[in-house]
Amino acid sequence: MEEPKAALAPTTPVGPKGKKPKKARRAHRPNPRIAQMKRTWYFLRRNTLAMVGIGILVIFIGIAVYALFQPIPWTQLTQQCSTNNVGPYPPQNGCICTYTPGTQDPGPGCYQTPLGSPSIIAPTFDFSHGTLGPLPLGSLTVAPTTPIFFDTYTGLLRGSDWSLGISVAIVGSGALIGLLVGAISGYFGGWVDEALMRIVDIFLSIPQILFVIIVIAVLTTIPFFQPFTLRIVLLIIGFVIVWWPLYARIVRSQVLVVREQKYVEAARASGAGGGRLVMRHIIPNSVYPIFVQMSLDVGTVPLLVGTLVYLGFPLFATIYFPEWGAIAALSVFGSTLNNAFLTCQLGTCVIPWWQFLFPGLALFLYAISVNFLADGLRDALDPRLRR
Amino acid sequence: MRMWIYIVRRLILVIPIVVGVMTITFALVSALPIQDRLIAAFGPPPRNAPGGYSPTVPCSELHINKTGDCPNPLYVHDTDKLGLNAPIFVQWGIYIANSFTFNWGYVYNDSGAARNFPGAIAGLPVATVLGEFLPYTLELAIFSLVIILIVAIPLGNLGAVYRNRPIDQASRVISFSGYALPAFLLGSFLLFAFVLAIGPTVNWIDPSCKSESWYQFFYASWPAQTCYPGSSWPSWLKNGQVSSPTGFPTVDALYHGQWWLALDTIIRMTLPALVIAYGTIAGLLRFVRNSMLEVMNLDFVRTARAKGVPENIVISRHAGRNSLNVTITVLGLTFAFFIGGFPVVETIFNLLGVGRIFVFAILSPYDYGLIFGSTLLFTYLVVFANIIVDVLYAYLDPRVRLG
Numbered sequence: 148m149e150e151p152k153a154a155l156a157p158t159t160p161v162g163p164k165g166k167k168p169k170k171a172r173r174a175h176r177p178n179p180r181i182a183q184m185k186r187t188w189y190f191l192r193r194n195t196l197a198m199v200g201i202g203i204l205v206i207f208i209g210i211a212v213y214a215l216f217q218p219i220p221w222t223q224l225t226q227q228c229s230t231n232n233v234g235p236y237p238p239q240n241g242c243i244c245t246y247t248p249g250t251q252d253p254g255p256g257c258y259q260t261p262l263g264s265p266s267i268i269a270p271t272f273d274f275s276h277g278t279l280g281p282l283p284l285g286s287l288t289v290a291p292t293t294p295i296f297f298d299t300y301t302g303l304l305r306g307s308d309w310s311l312g313i314s315v316a317i318v319g320s321g322a323l324i325g326l327l328v329g330a331i332s333g334y335f336g337g338w339v340d341e342a343l344m345r346i347v348d349i350f351l352s353i354p355q356i357l358f359v360i361i362v363i364a365v366l367t368t369i370p371f372f373q374p375f376t377l378r379i380v381l382l383i384i385g386f387v388i389v390w391w392p393l394y395a396r397i398v399r400s401q402v403l404v405v406r407e408q409k410y411v412e413a414a415r416a417s418g419a420g421g422g423r424l425v426m427r428h429i430i431p432n433s434v435y436p437i438f439v440q441m442s443l444d445v446g447t448v449p450l451l452v453g454t455l456v457y458l459g460f461p462l463f464a465t466i467y468f469p470e471w472g473a474i475a476a477l478s479v480f481g482s483t484l485n486n487a488f489l490t491c492q493l494g495t496c497v498i499p500w501w502q503f504l505f506p507g508l509a510l511f512l513y514a515i516s517v518n519f520l521a522d523g524l525r526d527a528l529d530p531r532l533r534r
Numbered sequence: 535m536r537m538w539i540y541i542v543r544r545l546i547l548v549i550p551i552v553v554g555v556m557t558i559t560f561a562l563v564s565a566l567p568i569q570d571r572l573i574a575a576f577g578p579p580p581r582n583a584p585g586g587y588s589p590t591v592p593c594s595e596l597h598i599n600k601t602g603d604c605p606n607p608l609y610v611h612d613t614d615k616l617g618l619n620a621p622i623f624v625q626w627g628i629y630i631a632n633s634f635t636f637n638w639g640y641v642y643n644d645s646g647a648a649r650n651f652p653g654a655i656a657g658l659p660v661a662t663v664l665g666e667f668l669p670y671t672l673e674l675a676i677f678s679l680v681i682i683l684i685v686a687i688p689l690g691n692l693g694a695v696y697r698n699r700p701i702d703q704a705s706r707v708i709s710f711s712g713y714a715l716p717a718f719l720l721g722s723f724l725l726f727a728f729v730l731a732i733g734p735t736v737n738w739i740d741p742s743c744k745s746e747s748w749y750q751f752f753y754a755s756w757p758a759q760t761c762y763p764g765s766s767w768p769s770w771l772k773n774g775q776v777s778s779p780t781g782f783p784t785v786d787a788l789y790h791g792q793w794w795l796a797l798d799t800i801i802r803m804t805l806p807a808l809v810i811a812y813g814t815i816a817g818l819l820r821f822v823r824n825s826m827l828e829v830m831n832l833d834f835v836r837t838a839r840a841k842g843v844p845e846n847i848v849i850s851r852h853a854g855r856n857s858l859n860v861t862i863t864v865l866g867l868t869f870a871f872f873i874g875g876f877p878v879v880e881t882i883f884n885l886l887g888v889g890r891i892f893v894f895a896i897l898s899p900y901d902y903g904l905i906f907g908s909t910l911l912f913t914y915l916v917v918f919a920n921i922i923v924d925v926l927y928a929y930l931d932p933r934v935r936l937g
Binding site: 345346348349350351352353354355356357358360361362364365366368369443446447450453454457458459460461472475476479498503507510511514515518519522 | 555558562563565711719726878892896897908917
């Protein structure tokens, strides 16, 4: 494999000619970490799948930033919906007003729905509805026989903020704790290592999703966690408690290698203490492998939140939580499917394909893009896999 | 002989892990209100007990000739039994002892589980309830493991042999999409697609049950009640939920001589097993492929080729056997993930196993006895699966048990 130019370039002295070449050379000596980052980027750039992943990710981040500035409610998308002329008009909070065939059209912004399914509206670009305008991704049913539903487009837009924010928060804090624990465990060794790693083993032998559920189920009994925002904090705490051990294990295995390196020995010989050794020499040189795991896990978080909602976990029972995983879970909820099958048996078959497709697609593209990125990173960081 | 010593040593090493898991659940249980803990531990309070589990009762209700509130004798007795008045390490000891002896508490009458579960589980011991439904999950797990091994090993090996060719790319696509498709989406898609594509009515599996729709077929662990002679469940199939004597559906159906019913349960399990397998295969494929790639570069493979051993035998016998070690190790590592998939898949297909029980337990209001009981059970499954994996590994690689 040819050495990349980007990595070589900074090693050649490029100081200004003539004036004090010695000092200039020192000023331009490449930071080895930056050199490694450049090398990684070089290999990543040649990996098509990884670039596709980064592209999708950049689009999603753009959507999330765009959504930040949209006047969409952050939590309650499903209050005060109206149907069949019942309820307040005009509809608010991202809700849609509907009426079934045979009843009177309440006014502009209302859509006609099929008979027997009061909350199913297919994607439409019909601008004639006035106030609400087009419904590009259709409606999403929260409960098929009740008029609780909202605009999928709005939900997905707000969901991009929640999904990306929550997954980054969980994975970031989990990795941080894991990094500290793993570094301490690997550096000090002995009984500290033994004790910490047994704790990690214990945490890892409880199935992840069950562990999250029992942690949150117990913590919700604490009255402090009643408000919605604190419930989201609780969700994050629950995931972080479950998540750090994996990182601790990865970091420890890496630290075991790094601490035997010559530069650590040199630092110790020149009088660096334990704290400085760990923080300045060992941790910065053993973080790279956890980037791979982090980028994998960032995609997993929305899937797990979706699983929680799918299992009917009553964390957000009363207030609807617009997160991609939660939206996707609602779209395939048992009652939604039941209703679709029922209408099929009655002969008036309405298969709400858009309800499954769009949230599922958002979830899938997000997860697969970070997977591509993780795969590319793994190849770029591990010289053995570059062959 | 050395193998037995290895197994015993491995079993002893498990005890600290199990105790550690119990300690974590104990820490969580300690955060619960005391009345909830009493309900989970001893079941609903007796009907004639005044005041239930409340700490104090009006003295008049206890027929004590005093005014005001008196301490509730039931509360005092039960908190004493759990050691709630003793120091925390005594409580911990009692909790661990109860956990090890399967004193996992009782299902509460008023919990979401007892109200919504299609069957009478209210007031029963948690361990009994879980034990009844465990065999179904085990059979599903074995079925999906078979699918995983049948698919992942050959596909991983092929990916290594035909590196960067279409078959390798295909296995890569499977691997990526398995990570990115959550079980609840994939399972629902499959259910939807099958029901809509195949048609409205089943009429080939069970000749006596022509009225069952495909949706009903894929949405239950057993055929509907109307499918049986006299439109009632046979005596060995309690309410269409648990079969006797073993609880394993296929085994029991064969035991009672109803081969079509055995076939029926296997076909019902195919879709759920595929969904579980798909997610696990994704994690496995890459490791199988990479370990095969490494093994194929080793000297003894070159020697085998040089000797003139046919290529397919070199791959299947020399390289394949040796890359199996890694496969088994990774399978052990992904087992917790594998087990975690059961609640979801059993919910999608409405199968009555322990995963489904867990899902009922987290319906509001929670049934803490069932929640913590099933968590312990799942942990046991993971831990013992890991022991089996280690033993298999030691069997395949003598260096492990002799070293």
